[in-house]
Amino acid sequence: MRTFVGTIVLLLVAAPVAAQNRPPRELRDFDQWVTRAVRDWKVPGLAVAVVKDDQVVFAKGYGIRALGSDAPVTPHTLFANASTTKAFTALGVALMVDEGKLGWDDRAQDRFPELVLHDPYPARELRIRDLLSHRVGFGDPSFLWYGRDWKQAEIFRRLRFVEPESSLRSSYAYNNVTYAAAGVIAGRAYGRGWEALVHDRILTPLGMTETVTRGRDLPAGGDIALPHDLVNDTLRVIAGVGSLVDAIAPAGAMYSNVLDMSRWIRFLLNGGRLGDSTLVQPRTFAELFRPQTVIPVESFYPTAMRTQPHFTAYGFGWFLQDYRGEFVAFHTGSIDGYVAIVGLLPERHLGIVVFANRDHAELRHALMLHVFDAYIGGTARDWNGDLLALYDSLNQAQVTRRQKREASHIVGTHPSESLDRYTGTYADSAMGTVRVELRDGRLVLSESAFLTADLEHWQYDTFTVHWRTPWRTPDRATFRLDDTGKVSALDFQGRRLTR
Numbered sequence: 001m002r003t004f005v006g007t008i009v010l011l012l013v014a015a016p017v018a019a020q021n022r023p024p025r026e027l028r029d030f031d032q033w034v035t036r037a038v039r040d041w042k043v044p045g046l047a048v049a050v051v052k053d054d055q056v057v058f059a060k061g062y063g064i065r066a067l068g069s070d071a072p073v074t075p076h077t078l079f080a081n082a083s084t085t086k087a088f089t090a091l092g093v094a095l096m097v098d099e100g101k102l103g104w105d106d107r108a109q110d111r112f113p114e115l116v117l118h119d120p121y122p123a124r125e126l127r128i129r130d131l132l133s134h135r136v137g138f139g140d141p142s143f144l145w146y147g148r149d150w151k152q153a154e155i156f157r158r159l160r161f162v163e164p165e166s167s168l169r170s171s172y173a174y175n176n177v178t179y180a181a182a183g184v185i186a187g188r189a190y191g192r193g194w195e196a197l198v199h200d201r202i203l204t205p206l207g208m209t210e211t212v213t214r215g216r217d218l219p220a221g222g223d224i225a226l227p228h229d230l231v232n233d234t235l236r237v238i239a240g241v242g243s244l245v246d247a248i249a250p251a252g253a254m255y256s257n258v259l260d261m262s263r264w265i266r267f268l269l270n271g272g273r274l275g276d277s278t279l280v281q282p283r284t285f286a287e288l289f290r291p292q293t294v295i296p297v298e299s300f301y302p303t304a305m306r307t308q309p310h311f312t313a314y315g316f317g318w319f320l321q322d323y324r325g326e327f328v329a330f331h332t333g334s335i336d337g338y339v340a341i342v343g344l345l346p347e348r349h350l351g352i353v354v355f356a357n358r359d360h361a362e363l364r365h366a367l368m369l370h371v372f373d374a375y376i377g378g379t380a381r382d383w384n385g386d387l388l389a390l391y392d393s394l395n396q397a398q399v400t401r402r403q404k405r406e407a408s409h410i411v412g413t414h415p416s417e418s419l420d421r422y423t424g425t426y427a428d429s430a431m432g433t434v435r436v437e438l439r440d441g442r443l444v445l446s447e448s449a450f451l452t453a454d455l456e457h458w459q460y461d462t463f464t465v466h467w468r469t470p471w472r473t474p475d476r477a478t479f480r481l482d483d484t485g486k487v488s489a490l491d492f493q494g495r496r497l498t499r
Contacts, residue, residue, distance in 0.1 A: 023057060023058050024052070024057050026052075026374040026375050027050065027057065027058050027371070027374060030050075030058060030370075030371070030374070031060065033370060033384070034046070034048060034060070034062060034367065035062065036384065037363045037366060037367065037384045038062045038063055038363070040363075040384060040385075040388055041358070041361050041362075041363040041388065042235065042358070043062075043063060043356050043357070043358045043361045043363065044063050044064055044065075044066065044067055044228050044235070044357055044358060045061070045062065045063035045064050045065055045066075045072075045073035045077070045225050045356065045357045046061070046062045046063055046073065046354065046355065046356040046357075046361075046363075047059075047060070047061045047062070047073050047074070047075055047077055047079065047225075047257065047258045047354070047355045047356075048060060048062075048258060048352065048353065048354045048355075048367055049075065049258035049259065049261065049262045049265075049352070049353050050350075050351070050352050050371055051262050051265045051266055051269060051349075051350070051351040051352070052348075052349060052350050052351075052375070053349045054266055054269070054270060054349065056259075056262045056266075059075045059258050059259060059262060060075060061073035061074040061075055061077055061258075065077060065223070065224065065225045065226060065357070066225070066226035066228075066237050066357075067228065067235065067236065067237055068237070071223075073225060073357075074223065075257060075258050075259045076210065076223050076257050076259060077223050077224065077225050077257055077355075078210065078212075078218065078222065078223060078224045078225065078255045078256065078257050079224075079225050079255065079256070079257065079338055079340060079355035079356070079357060080215075080227070080241075080252075080254075080255055080333065080335050080338035080340065080355075081252065081253075081254040081255060081256050081333050081340055082245070082252045082332075082333025082334055082335040082338060082339075082340055083176075083251065083252045083331060083332060083333040083334065083335075083340075084252075084254075084331050084332070084333040084340050084341070084342050085249075085250065085251065085252045085253060085254040085333070086179055086250075086251060086252065086317040086331065087288075087316075087317035087318060087331055087342070088198050088202055088254065088317075089132075089179065089182060089183040089186065089194070089198075089250040089251070089317060090132055090182075090288055090315075090316035090317030090318075091202060091280065091288065091317070092183065092186040092187075092190075092194065092197045092198055092201065092202065092250075093128060093132065093182060093185070093186045093316070094280050094284045094285065094287070094288060094316075095186075095197070095201050095202075095279075095280060096186050096189040096190060096197075097284050098280055098281050098284050101189040101190075102128065102185065102186065102189045103128070104127070104128055104129045104132075104287065105127045105128070105129055106127065106128050107124070107125070107126065107127060108126040108127060108128055108130070108131060108181065108185065109123065109124065109126065111128070111185040111188065111189070112181060112184055112185050112188070114153070114156055114157065115156060115159070115181050116159070116160040117136070117137075117159065117160060117162075117164070118160055118161065118162060118163050118164055119164060121168065122136065122137055122164065122167075122168040123160075125168060126168065128182060128185060129292065130168065130169060130178075131178050131179060131181050131182040131185075132179070132182050132292070132316040132317065133292035133293040133314050133315070133316060134172050134173055134174050134175055134178075134179070134293060134314055135168070135169045135170075135171070135172060135173070135292075135293045136168065136173070136175055136178045137164040137165060137166050137167060137168045137169075137170070137173070138162060138163070138164050138165040138166070138173055138175065139165065139173040139174060139175055140173075140174055140175045140176045140177060141159070141162045141175075141177055141430065142176070143430070143431050143447075143493055143495070144158055144159070144162075144177055144430070144431075145176065145177060145245070145247050145248045146244075146451075147244070147447065147448055147450035147451040147469075148247070148432075148447065148448050148450075148451070149448050149449070150247060150432075151247065152180070152184075152247050152248065155177060155180075155247055155248065156177075156181065156184075158429065158430050158431075158432070159177060159178075159430075161428075161429035161430035162430050172293045172294065172295045172296070172299065172314060176248055176251040176252060177248055177251070179248075179250065179251040180248035180249065180250045180251040182250065183249065183250020183251070184250065186250075187250075194213075194249065194250050195213045195214065195249065198213050198254075199213060201279075205274055205279060206260075206263045206264060206267055206274065207260075207263055208256065208260040208261075208263055208264065209260070210256070210257055210259070210260050211254060211255065211256040211257075211260045211261075212254065212255050212256075213249060213253065213254055214243065214246045214249050214253045214254075215241065215242040215243040215244065215245065215246055215253055215255060216242060216243045216246055218241070218242060218255055223257075224241065224255070225338075225355070225357040226241055226337070226357060227240050227241055227335075227336055227337020227338050227357055227359070228337050228357055228358045228359065229336065229337050229358070229359040229471035230359075230471060231470045231471050232470065235358070236471075237337075238336060238337050238469070238471050239336075239450075239469065240335070240336035240337055241337075244335060244336065245335060252333065252335060256355075257355070258353050258354075258355060261342065261353040262353065264342075264353075265342065265344070265351035265352075265353060266351075267279070268344060268346075268351065269344065269346060269349045269350070269351055271285060272284075272285035287315075287316065288315055288316045288317065288318065289315050289316075289318060289320065289329050289346070290315055291311070291313035291314070291315060291320055292313070292314060292315055292316065293313060293314045294311075294312070294313050295312045295313055295314055295319075296312075297309070297312050300312040300319075300321070301319075301332075301365070302390060302391070302394055303362075303365045303369070303387065303390075304321070305390065306386060306387070306390065307321070307323050307369070309321040309322050309323065310322050315329065317331060318330065318331055319331055319332075323369075323372060324372075324373075324376055324378075326345055326347065326348070326372070326376065327345075327346060327347060328343065328344065328345060328372070329343075329344045329346065330342060330343035330344065330368065332364065334359070334360060336359060336471065337357060337358065337359050337471075338355070338356070338357055338359070339354075339355070339356050339358070339359070339360060339361050339362075339364050340353070340354065340355050340356075340364070341353070341354045341364040341365065341367075341368055343368040343371075343372070345372055345375070345376075348375055348376075350371070350372070350375050352367065352368050352371045354367050354368065359471070362387055362391050363384065363387070363388075365383075365387055366383040366384045366386075366387045366388075367383075369381075369383045369387075370383045370384070409458060409459055410459045410460070411459075413459045413460050414457070415457060415460070415461055415479075416460070416461050416481060416485070417481075417485075417487060419438055419441075419442075419443055420438050421486075421487050422436055422443060422479050422487050423436050423437055423438050423443070424436060424487075424499045425499065426489070426490040426492075426497035426498060426499050427497055427498060427499075428495045428496065428497040428498070430495065431447075431492075431493070431495045431497060432447075433497075434446070434447055434490065434492065434497055436455070436490070442454055442455065442456075443455035443463065445465060445477065445492075450469065451467070451469070452467075452468045453465045453466055453467045453468060453475075454466045454468070455477065458476065461478055461479040461480070461481070461487075462476055462477070462478040462479075463476070463477050463478075463479075464476060465477050465492075475492070475493065477490060477491065477492045478490070478491040478492075479491075480496070487499065
């Protein structure tokens, strides 16, 4: 793989001019450090920008946009924001709060009557605040949106069939679908929808002219990094760039670059002010960074094992913690083949954004912590080596668990019925339909054109689900027989679908 090194950008158009034409002393070795980290984590392409005291003091692209191409990553290269989109959605709500069109504690159903949950009490009592802070009582039902062909209205209609995992507000559970609901509510309050709200009231005032709110709006043939993941232990370009998250866009569909995101960071570090103008009132802005939901440290990012925070929480679109006595707000983004992170040390007027085009490349955390340390001062820590070792051990532990599960395989069993008896359509109110067909002597499972898999017998009436999107981890599917011996149901992804 050839690596291309872009030109360092020290300021943005219409941004305050940096006093120097090279990185500040705190970042004097940062370029070499990032180059080494990109190599160590085997990332095809990465872009990073650092903001300090309302100036962009570092912005640079590394590597290439896609394996097999010579096109370099530059500070203008677009990557998936993924869940860093959530902070834009939260700000959109805040803008409507400022205008008196919404309140943080408005009942969600009053603003979005189609939003019906499984149980009457949480359905009636759910507030906008709950949607923005991941405390609705169940985690993300990804089977409603990932790779499915449903429109947004159908996704929300099926939400009523998702059973709660805990009581309302009793615990943190990350949820993309209900976060998207907050965006719908904000868009309705604006009168023109979430996309128009973000474009008109955030992107345009901040001058984020290269950012798009949905993957379908990416410019054809534009400067776009392609996603990568391991396929049979080989890093490859994968499908997924574009509209994978568009159906729940307020939760993670934006695409941007580090130059546009530097404008966003400058705005955030300036307390919601844009030059001499106040875009969002101080009291409203402060609510975004106030702990709303406590996150048990064991449910937080693995980096907490190294940073040892005294508190871990979620605000509105931001993870919150302390680090070396400093308040930190950050958010990651992850979707097939892309990663992102935006990190802020507000009291030091310091922020960083990192984009990369390899799935779950956790050097994003290493870069953020390295920059934080550079400005806090004191003994430097090798966050690159430290987190590389940490995630290697976590990945190895995962491999060991998978090998242990595979070792539990009972050999010598066979399906109860001939394969043609398992074919048919299986349905669940939440998940919809799954089709099982016999093709060329093998069972094939289909949820959608994107989600199609070959079934391989594992034991008894359980089959391994080998996705034809081969970067996805295989699943298991178990057929159930009724008391007459007829195949009647399919247990799959935590749901029981009946035939």
